[in-house]
Amino acid sequence: MTQAKRHIHVNAFNMNCVGHIHHGLWTHPRDQSTQYHSLQYWTHIAQVLERGLFDGLFIADVIGYYDVYQGSVDLTLREGIQLPVNNPWLIVSAMAAATKHLGFGLTAMVGAHNPYTFARDVTTLDQLTGGRIGWNIVTGYVDSGARGLGQNGLAEHDSRYDRAEDFLELSYKLWEGSWDDDAVIADKARRIHTLPDRVRPVTHDGPFYRAHAIHMSAPSPQRTPVLFQAGTSSRGLRFAGRHAEGVFIGANSPEAARAASRKLRQAAVEAGRRPEDIKIYAGIAVVPGRTQAEARDKHAEYLAHASAESGLAHFAASTGVDFARFALDEPIQFGNANAIQSATQTAQQQGWTTRRKLLEQFALGSRYHTIVGDASQVADELERWIDIGEIDGFNLTRVVVPETWEDFTDLIVPELQNRGRYRTQYGGASGSETFRQRLFGRGDRLPAHHAGASFRHVPESAQDTSGPHRASSASSASSARTA
Template sequence: MSRQIRFNAFDMNCVAHQSSGLWRHPQDQAYRYKEIGYWTELAKLLERGRFDGIFIADVLGTYDVYGGTNEAAIRNGAQVPVADPLLVIPPMAYVTENLGFGVTAGTAYEHPYPFARRMSTLDHLTNGRVGWNVVTGYLPSAARNMGADDQLEHDDRYDHADEYLEVLYKLWEGSWEDDAVVRDTEKGVFTDPAKVHEIGHEGRFFKVPGIHISEPSPQRTPVIYQAGASSRGVKFAAENAEAIFIAGSTKEVVAGVVTKLRDALEAAGRDRYAAKIYTLLTVITDETPEKAQAKFADYRRYVSEEGALTFMSGWMGVDLSTYGLDEPIGNVKSNAIQSTVANFQAKNSEGREWTVGDIAREGAIGGLGPYFVGSGEQVADELQAWVDETDVDGFNLAYVVTPGTFEDIVEYVVPVLQARGVYPTEYEPGTLRQKLHGKGDRLPAEHRGAQYKVSTR
């Protein structure tokens, strides 16, 4: 029997996240991204479906690689306009008790000192249900708008991120002792100064001498999410990540990435299963196979292939407008998301090379991941097969229309998986870290960040 399957909802504070052009569909409500009600209703739906959490992506620039301009991105609503992902978490936390929140924030353009406080605040407000998706950035437009000519080179970005996390671990784990806050009303002492320590960090990129300005939150360090699958990204994930998001169009690609990640975790001195691995997937389902196929055909009427190529150009760092639609991707060099290029340089599900036209057609629904179309039973069969054959822990579920795609999954797929005993019927108590790994609220001893704990410094 398959092991337990985990779901994560993949969303973004914008109108067109992964499925290009579907914002035009009459059932899509992504235009409500500006409303608190959209987020609170979605959070309650996902908690009813026993999702581990909602993972909110983010960018700080526009997709301007395609055609050398951002006009296609703006025209198609391709992750622009986009709003801050952190600010929607407190209202979602207020209306839920168990749902986790993975929020994307980059290491390139914000100093770690104020960022440490923002994440501690979110961990307090969610009662320990927040995670941080660590990204190094990939859009040149973001770098330019923050005063640089371009991004750092791919591996240099990870060197910078390594020190960024070192500073954060020192602040979150090593500055305040657990019993520093005493709230002694008789002596007039709120915090014992002897139990709050300056971190004294001085490195290549950052100098942070002082204390963490916030008291320890339930998890101290939020759950660390990571999505890099390049060689340098895998090393970074193996040392830091507790949940890893990947993407691959076939079982063979996904299985290879999972094996590489689990080997890297072991090489970093951690258990092979110390990080939950979720692969990107889009599900189109209904009560019968025929209705699901009809729904898929309806969705296809709204796709924007230009929007898909706009996304893909940004993700790959390659201007796909300069290629013919029948042209294979070939051996291109990327300074963006290297794993995306590698995925499309592998064979597709039909055993042939990906062409630019393939990417436009297939990527218009679901983005970088595959899509499953079928009844709840058919989708459940596929999900179990992927878990069994690839060793993933679960699925990072993108939407075609929102919240309709998630509503369909909760209605048609979740009950089937629960009846088969491979999907949770109730949440485990505790923080997000405890729910995911069952080993407590704080970083385990073998995690890189644990070496900075105040008791071991």
């Protein structure tokens, strides 16, 4: 029997700003990203993506701004390099109201929030969207953001992950352990909304956070949102292995994607999980046309508006290196980065050792791999990345908004569907499903072998008293903490 081909998962990759990944393209006459502060802009994008049966809209964010290149924020401001940037969380309710199925992967930096109030924010959105929320966990990578938060600069790279571990442990306790599923009965006749004996405070005394409190919100459909992460440093891999359900990788070839995927899946196994517990998305750009010639012409048109230097300025912030200090062909000294370690590693591994070589990578304003061609050619390449790269799907970055996603929906989705590689409708008995159910098909909640599930409250009547068992999830769970 022939094995069924795996469906390709696709998120749209965006940011609540003008210039996200492909810098300079906001100047294209058909691009509408300067309308990012309009709700109509976002609701239209959401409706296009739902028509294209995308998994979700993955919205990046950064706390701070890019002032490493030329030691200034001037180029960032002139070119709109992710500045100005607005809050991604505040636009979701409008998009959710305009759609029924689309998921939302939202970025939030650990150091800019408190777990107690952040947990309520997430639960609120998960309730309002019917369980369509994911959280992209980031630890920060620009000193400007740390200074804005009252610090002298970023904390050391690995210690930022230690803080994220502590943040998540307290969040799990709130989401998973504070309220029972049957706590809310809303009995008007008896004047009982919530049963007090079904709610309990959590206690947490960690290295970064302390709390003794009841979660302020009743459980949402997913309780814990779908957890995304993007770091692939050695410390990031350990963190992803324990927590991440979706991981976003950067790779310039299917072979590079395969190497990253195998490391991530092995990290999950080492954390007591299964290789298939992580969905892996590669960042990619697609420039399709109805013919090969049309696609090539469109790509050339896009190149004319792109800014390679802006892409380099963005990359400078990612690595912490001011590339403007080096002559075009002068060897670049990367040193030990405290920003995104994987970005520095990629540059060194690929031999991007001079400013000239780096600028060549940013011809379209970004170093993302770009596929140009007609529907058949693009589908061939996407399948090659999935099959050779051992990944699950793609974060499809915008080049021109909303043209990129309209083209993918109209040209590429039908081709992939004809090949049996893309869904033909959203699932769910009532036509809707939670984000986690869509991705894994195993229910709305975290699986039992995920670290977060160990913080669930287990009623005394259900506990196994014949031997060692997990303590109440609402109590201290220090044994679940990793260094």
